[in-house]
Amino acid sequence: MALTKLDQLYRQVILDEAYHPRHHGTLAAPTHQVTVRNPSCGDVLTLALEVKDGVIKDAAFSGSGCTISQASGSLMTDRIIGQTPQHVLNLVATFSDLVIDGQVKDEAALGDAAILKGVHQFPARVKCATLAWKAAAQALTKGAEHD
DSSP states (O other): OOOOHHHHHHHHHHHHHHHSOTTBSOOSSOSEEEEEEETTTTEEEEEEEEEETTEEEEEEEEEEOOHHHHHHHHHHHHHHTTOOHHHHHHHHHHHHHHHHHSOOTTGGGGGGGGGGGGGGGOGGGHHHHHHHHHHHHHHHHHOSOOO
């Protein structure tokens, strides 16, 4: 199966996000933190957030996983910084719909993370793509907790 030029571009961007992730590491004093696992493939991701004055001021993720989960973590953390927790929860739902169905009403709201749209063609990879996003939802809905 030959890849189109657009597919090749998407693949390159995803690989770059996975091998050179933004916001990879830890935060000195997170207000919210959670560790999530994908039992299907063994991916593990820890997400740390600093929420101050009703806005996500900083985010970082660490852990190990496949290219899709690492790229998604990079894209997600970059997208949620500067957003309110409620807006992030809305983005989580939008992203989940995108990778499950391949389309949503406001794909542009996801910014660069919309590049993972093609995951919907590979149902076994949906959990990989949504791992970081589910971590964000868990961290924000649990409140200021550390695991």
